[in-house]
Amino acid sequence: MGFDGKTLIHPNQIGPCNAAFSPSAEEVASARKIIAAFSLPENKDKGVVQLDGRMVERLHADMARRTVAIARAIEERDLEGQSVAESGVIARLDPPLHHPSRSWRTMSMHARRVRGWQLQAGNAMRRLWFVVLLCSLAFPRWASANDIAPGGTLRAVYLGSNPAQAVQDRATGAIRGASADLARELGKRINVPVELKPAANPPRR
Amino acid sequence: MIDAVSSGAADIGFVAYEPSRAGTVEFSQTYMLVQQSFLVLDGSPIRAVADIDRAGQVIAGVRNDSITLYLKRKLKQATLLEVENNPAEIQRLLTGKKSTPLAPTGSASRR
Numbered sequence: 001m002g003f004d005g006k007t008l009i010h011p012n013q014i015g016p017c018n019a020a021f022s023p024s025a026e027e028v029a030s031a032r033k034i035i036a037a038f039s040l041p042e043n044k045d046k047g048v049v050q051l052d053g054r055m056v057e058r059l060h061a062d063m064a065r066r067t068v069a070i071a072r073a074i075e076e077r078d079l080e081g082q083s084v085a086e087s088g089v090i091a092r093l094d095p096p097l098h099h100p101s102r103s104w105r106t107m108s109m110h111a112r113r114v115r116g117w118q119l120q121a122g123n124a125m126r127r128l129w130f131v132v133l134l135c136s137l138a139f140p141r142w143a144s145a146n147d148i149a150p151g152g153t154l155r156a157v158y159l160g161s162n163p164a165q166a167v168q169d170r171a172t173g174a175i176r177g178a179s180a181d182l183a184r185e186l187g188k189r190i191n192v193p194v195e196l197k198p199a200a201n202p203p204r205r
Numbered sequence: 206m207i208d209a210v211s212s213g214a215a216d217i218g219f220v221a222y223e224p225s226r227a228g229t230v231e232f233s234q235t236y237m238l239v240q241q242s243f244l245v246l247d248g249s250p251i252r253a254v255a256d257i258d259r260a261g262q263v264i265a266g267v268r269n270d271s272i273t274l275y276l277k278r279k280l281k282q283a284t285l286l287e288v289e290n291n292p293a294e295i296q297r298l299l300t301g302k303k304s305t306p307l308a309p310t311g312s313a314s315r316r
Contacts, residue, residue, distance in 0.1 A: 149216045157215040179219040199206045
């Protein structure tokens, strides 16, 4: 669902969460392949390339770079083990993973607070903060219902003519599909009801 | 779709990524990739995507659809014919006397 981390309330959660949120070896290998493909001189100006029979776009290269940056940060943390934890995991993320909505300045404030906690907490707790940090990197901002659905109901529209987005059951009226799932999940997270409507085809211009 | 959101009639919409829409639309990370196909008749000389962009060929695409916007930017030789999203009309274009061999099917849902 696009998450990079979660907040934890117990050190026992660290292992499973690190396993779940760390990019797998296959993901990292595939990310490196994508980066390499777009680095080729013949692909310099291309927006889309074919890789192992799949269509890969330039935006995937950006995502791949992020995956590799996360994997590298984790690798360095694991390699340096205790000393990393002692110096604060923040240092391992410097330069910060690129995220347009989250400035390093904000992260530094986090860093200072985390550092203070680290002095009191054990090694396990330090590892926990790494996950929390990834989490704060992953979320561009904490959006609220007021920002997204000021009317108190999330009104979502999808392209009615596109079954890849969603399809409506003629008999029951139920709407199923990726767009429906995404809208409902967003509604759940900001705690508002969801009203899903098919929109007409692109307007004539 | 974009009009519905910008006019305030809807809060969010699902629309395919298109560079010309960036700025108007704040796109999320990619959550879906949809592969597009060209629709041709059995006897069409077009056998591969590489055969598409040839002079004299007319390609029909749904007006303002992301794939049509993409073709508008990419096609150098072939002519793009923008049509309404009407299956009957697309069928007529394919089978009728007009030499309109292709139409991209469906529409992209990646955003």
